[in-house]
Amino acid sequence: MTLMTNVLQVLLLILLAPLVRGVISRIKARIQNRRGASVWRPYTDVLKLFRKQDLVPASASFVFRLAPMVVFTTTLVVAAFVPLLHGSALLGVTGDFVLLVYLLALGRFFLMLGAMDGGSSFGGMGASREALVSTLAEAPFLLALMSVAIAAHTASIAGMVQWTMGQNFFQFSAVHALAFAALVLVAIAETGRIPVDNPTTHLELTMIHEAMVLEYSGPSLALIEWASAIKLTVVMALLIALFVPWGMASSVSALALGVASLVMLLKIAALVLALALVECSVAKLRMYLVPDFLGVASALAILAVVFTALMR
Amino acid sequence: MGLFETAAAKALASSGVFLFMTVLLIAAAKRISTCIALFSVQSLIITAQIIAVSRMHHSTEGFVIAGLVLSVKVIAIPYVLYRIVEELKAPRDVSSSTSSSQSVFIAAGLILLSFFAVRPYVGVLGGDQAMLAAAVALVLTGGFLMVSRKKALMQVVGLLVLDNGIFLAALTTTFGMPLVIEIGIVFDLLMGVFLMGLFVFRIRDTFDHLDVSKLRRLRG
Numbered sequence: 001m002t003l004m005t006n007v008l009q010v011l012l013l014i015l016l017a018p019l020v021r022g023v024i025s026r027i028k029a030r031i032q033n034r035r036g037a038s039v040w041r042p043y044t045d046v047l048k049l050f051r052k053q054d055l056v057p058a059s060a061s062f063v064f065r066l067a068p069m070v071v072f073t074t075t076l077v078v079a080a081f082v083p084l085l086h087g088s089a090l091l092g093v094t095g096d097f098v099l100l101v102y103l104l105a106l107g108r109f110f111l112m113l114g115a116m117d118g119g120s121s122f123g124g125m126g127a128s129r130e131a132l133v134s135t136l137a138e139a140p141f142l143l144a145l146m147s148v149a150i151a152a153h154t155a156s157i158a159g160m161v162q163w164t165m166g167q168n169f170f171q172f173s174a175v176h177a178l179a180f181a182a183l184v185l186v187a188i189a190e191t192g193r194i195p196v197d198n199p200t201t202h203l204e205l206t207m208i209h210e211a212m213v214l215e216y217s218g219p220s221l222a223l224i225e226w227a228s229a230i231k232l233t234v235v236m237a238l239l240i241a242l243f244v245p246w247g248m249a250s251s252v253s254a255l256a257l258g259v260a261s262l263v264m265l266l267k268i269a270a271l272v273l274a275l276a277l278v279e280c281s282v283a284k285l286r287m288y289l290v291p292d293f294l295g296v297a298s299a300l301a302i303l304a305v306v307f308t309a310l311m312r
Numbered sequence: 313m314g315l316f317e318t319a320a321a322k323a324l325a326s327s328g329v330f331l332f333m334t335v336l337l338i339a340a341a342k343r344i345s346t347c348i349a350l351f352s353v354q355s356l357i358i359t360a361q362i363i364a365v366s367r368m369h370h371s372t373e374g375f376v377i378a379g380l381v382l383s384v385k386v387i388a389i390p391y392v393l394y395r396i397v398e399e400l401k402a403p404r405d406v407s408s409s410t411s412s413s414q415s416v417f418i419a420a421g422l423i424l425l426s427f428f429a430v431r432p433y434v435g436v437l438g439g440d441q442a443m444l445a446a447a448v449a450l451v452l453t454g455g456f457l458m459v460s461r462k463k464a465l466m467q468v469v470g471l472l473v474l475d476n477g478i479f480l481a482a483l484t485t486t487f488g489m490p491l492v493i494e495i496g497i498v499f500d501l502l503m504g505v506f507l508m509g510l511f512v513f514r515i516r517d518t519f520d521h522l523d524v525s526k527l528r529r530l531r532g
Contacts (some may be wrong), residue, residue: 170322174329174442181333295413296340303336303420310427311442 001252006080006090013079013237017229018042020236020272025200027276042229049222057215059119067114068216068223074107075227075234082237083161085260086249092158097145100157101138104190107227108134111212118215126211129287133196133208136294137189143301144182148242150308151175161241161248169246174311178304180243185297187239189290191232194279196290206284233268240267324364328442330357331480332423335446335453338473339419340412343404347457347469348393354450354473355385358480361443365487373491381479384498389472389505396465396509402522407462409525415460422452443484450477464515464522468508475501 022039029036056064080090081100112130115123149155151173152163167173189196192209201207213224241248247263249256285293334354341347359382366374397404408415426448427441434441454474458467479497482489489497516522 168322170319170326172323172326172329174326174332177329177333181336292411292413295411296416299413299416299420300336303423306424310424 002086002088003090005086005252005257006088006092009082009084009086010076010080010090012084013082013233014076014230017233018046018226020233020268021229024272024276024279027273028280031276031280042225046222046226049217049225050219052218054218054220057119060117060215063110063113064117064215065220067110067117068220068227070110071107071114072223072227074103074110075230078103078107079230079234081157082234083158083241083245083248084237085257085264086252087158087162087165087245089158092156096155097149097157097160098142098155101141101145104231105134105138107231111224115212115215120215122211122214126208126214129208130212133189133290133294136291137186137297140182140294140297140301141186141190143298143305144179144186145242147175147179147301147304147308150305157238157241161245164242165245165248165250174307175304176243178300178307180239182297182300182304183239183242185293185300187235189294189297191235192228193232193275195282195285196293198284206287236268236271240264240271320364324361325440326442327357327361328440328446331446331450335423335449335473336416336419338457338469339415339453342406342408342412344397344406344463344465344469345394345404347406347466348390348397351469351472351476352386352390354476355381358476358483359386361480362483365483369487371487374487376491377494380495380498384502385472385476388502392505392509393465393468396512400465400512400516400522402516405463406466407523409460409462415456418456418460419453422456423449426452437485440484444481447477447481447484450474450480452477462523462525464508464512464524467524468505468512471504471508472501 019039019042022037022042025041026036026039054065077091078100081092081095083089083092108130112127115127115130117123148160148164152160154160154163164176188194192199197208198206199209201210209228213221216224244267247260247267249260331354334350334357338347338350338354341350359378362374362378362381366372366378410418423445427445429448430441430444434444437444451474454470454472454477457470457473459470461467461470475497512522515524515527519527
């Protein structure tokens, strides 16, 4: 039964990810006084792309074809680490938070390789920018997760979630507040949202992620788009699971899981609304201000780790 | 002791966390108006602490002080500062001499420093270590803001943050000063902000900017 719920969790994350993306762009459109596309648009986009021809540049090697599959697979495996409805995950016992961070890094590494293999100058430019952003984001990501791990005395994500669920809701811990602030900044950089990267732009001067996928088409592009949607949802679910897990099912029964999925839906809706509001009210940072942005995240994450010793 | 009371007690016991967050956010903020809003939030947290302390000690004076702090520090002073920012029509950034990540690093260092600074006194003075450390951290970051920000208005904000720290230190160690003194301090602060506002206008009219780092010579 637990295994079934865990499989269900992963399937939910994978299948609902495009919907989350669609809802975000719909809300953003409404805030900006546009009507906006249907919330199901990302699904039709992906389905359409799967039916199209996959064009490969003449100069590209096998890495170009391999990269989207690696990106998609690593994102799928990451999705299996994050508890959604229940305080456990499919791969909760086998891997810890370090594996999660570096699986994401592996996917990004292959995306950069594929972008450079495509041979266009935009691909190389996007890849070098992505390399800069991900290098700067890696330290605060690891440190923030580590501070929570130290507080919870466990390295597995599911273990941390279970520990937090056992804490008093009103006992705000400084470690969690600081780690949350750092992880929010990292998550923005990691998923390529405003103010670090603009997911809707096709202006060459500003784009990071879009520049990397410029040469891709057909099923490869579908895999990349779907993977980035899953990544966004997984990072959201990770933030919720680590910092506000209250309401998750503690036992595996139909009623508890129903309540948990309703609560989770509300939390994700709140996060989606917050993201849309922020993206509509904040301007994208200049590329040279991104290190400053992530430097703030690093400072917060380091302080979070030091606080684990102070607050004992 | 109902559920609400328990929740409120727990939340207040750990409200030092929120004060640390406001300190770090003020350090990271790039606009003067953001800093003012954060100062207002900070004062609101302190007001909540005053109410909690005076409820615990059944003192009516505490409620008067809480009302005073609420009306002056949470509403009046931020409103006046907002108006000044709007009337000045000057660029709205804080023009810091350190980047925001450096400022956050320094603020984080100051928070740690204050934890170690109050450690020997926690046993003697009583009170929560985190709260006492928050008071010292507010004083230190207030000073840091005054030193590192170049806009004349940010000197006012730094001073106000510093004053919040002193107030919080008095509250955590001796459960607040006598009412007369508190009233004096609060009105002193209000007058100070008005005077600083006038000064800021004079600085702008005389020099056409608000950058205090350029005020190096006396002018007749």
